[in-house]
Amino acid sequence: MGEQWIYLNGEFVKKEDAKISVYDHGFLYGDGVFEGIRVYNGNVYKLEEHLVRLYNSAKSIMLEIPYTMDKITEIIIETLRKNELNDAYIRLVVSRGVGNLGLDPASCNAPQLIVIAEELAIYPKELYEHGLEIVTVATRRNRPDVLSPKVKSLNYLNNILVKLEASLAGVSEALMLNNEGYVAEGSADNIFILREGVLYTPPGYIGALEGITRQAIIELAEELGYALKEEPFTRHDVYTADEVFLTGTAAEVIAVVKVDGRLIGDGKPGQETQRLLDAFRQKVVEDGVKVYPSASEVEVG
Numbered sequence: 409m410g411e412q413w414i415y416l417n418g419e420f421v422k423k424e425d426a427k428i429s430v431y432d433h434g435f436l437y438g439d440g441v442f443e444g445i446r447v448y449n450g451n452v453y454k455l456e457e458h459l460v461r462l463y464n465s466a467k468s469i470m471l472e473i474p475y476t477m478d479k480i481t482e483i484i485i486e487t488l489r490k491n492e493l494n495d496a497y498i499r500l501v502v503s504r505g506v507g508n509l510g511l512d513p514a515s516c517n518a519p520q521l522i523v524i525a526e527e528l529a530i531y532p533k534e535l536y537e538h539g540l541e542i543v544t545v546a547t548r549r550n551r552p553d554v555l556s557p558k559v560k561s562l563n564y565l566n567n568i569l570v571k572l573e574a575s576l577a578g579v580s581e582a583l584m585l586n587n588e589g590y591v592a593e594g595s596a597d598n599i600f601i602l603r604e605g606v607l608y609t610p611p612g613y614i615g616a617l618e619g620i621t622r623q624a625i626i627e628l629a630e631e632l633g634y635a636l637k638e639e640p641f642t643r644h645d646v647y648t649a650d651e652v653f654l655t656g657t658a659a660e661v662i663a664v665v666k667v668d669g670r671l672i673g674d675g676k677p678g679q680e681t682q683r684l685l686d687a688f689r690q691k692v693v694e695d696g697v698k699v700y701p702s703a704s705e706v707e708v709g
C-alpha cells in the first residue's frame with residue numbers, strides 16, 4: 409500500500425503529518441462528534457443516514473459543522489479516491505476545535521473536520537463461525553437524560569469502561585444494561601434476540617445509540633417476514649433466547665453464543681442470524697453512494 413492521506417481541515421496530509429493541537433477541545437474534553445462508515449465494493453453504505461446522525465449529534469451539543477452534507481460527501485469520496493480504496497472504513501470526526509484551557513466552547517475558533525479512510529480490519533472469519541462469548545458488565549449505559557447515548561460524541565469513556573471490563577473477564581464484547589437494569593447494547597454494537605420466531609431489540613428510549621446497522625436489520629427483517637418488536641427486555645430474556653446477535657458497522661451481524669456462562673440455544677451461531685447476515689451482505693454491495701462512477705454516470709461539463 410502506498411501513502412495514506414488524511415483529510416484535515418481543508419487539505420490532504422500524510423498520515424504521519426496528520427496532527428492536531430493539544431488545545432483542541434476534542435482532545436481536552438472529548439468535545440466533538442464522530443461517525444464510523446463502511447465502504448463496500450466502492451459503495452459508501454448508508455452515507456446519508458450517517459451524515460444525518462452526525463449533524464443531529466452536532467446539533468445536540470451546539471456544534472455547528474461548517475460544511476454542507478454535500479460538501480462532506482465530496483470530501484469523503486475524494487479521500488477514498490486519493491487512497492485508492494474500494495472496501496474501507498471511514499472515520500469522520502468533527503471536533504470543537506482549538507480553544508483555551510477553559511471548558512467554554514466560546515473560546516474555540518473553528519470546528520475541525522477530519523476524514524480518515526483505511527482498509528478495513530475485517531473481523532476474523534472464525535468469529536462468525538463460532539460466535540462470541542459476552543458477559544454483562546457493571547458499567548451502565550449513560551442515562552439518556554444525562555448524556556444522551558444518541559449523541560455519537562467523542563466522549564466514549566462509558567464504552568471504554570465496558571471494553572475494559574470485558575477484557576478483564578477474558579471476552580471481547582459485553583452486555584451493557586441501562587440504569588433500570590434493562591438490556592441496552594454492547595460496547596459499540598446494538599443487540600437483537602430471537603425467541604419463537606420473533607426478533608426483539610431494545611427501543612430507543614432504553615438508551616442506546618440509534619445504530620445504522622440496527623435500522624438496516626429492522627428493515628431487512630420486515631422484508632424477510634420476521635415479526636419484530638422494539639421492546640425492553642432483561643438479561644433473563646437474553647439467556648433464554650433461541651438466538652442472540654450484535655449489529656454494527658464494523659461487525660455487521662455477529663452471533664453471540666454464550667452470555668454470562670449460559671449457552672444460547674445449542675451454543676452455536678443460529679440459523680436465522682446467519683440468514684440475516686447473508687441477506688445483509690448481499691444488500692450492502694448493491695446499496696450506497698458510488699465512489700467510482702462508471703463512465704456513463706459521469707456528468708460531462
Ligand code: PMP
Pocket residue numbers: 444567593594595596597598616617618619620621622655656657658
Ligand atoms: N452502539 C454504539 C455505542 C456504537 O458506538 C455503535 C457503532 N457506531 C453501535 C451501537 C452500532 O451502530 P452502527 O450500526 O451505526 O455502527
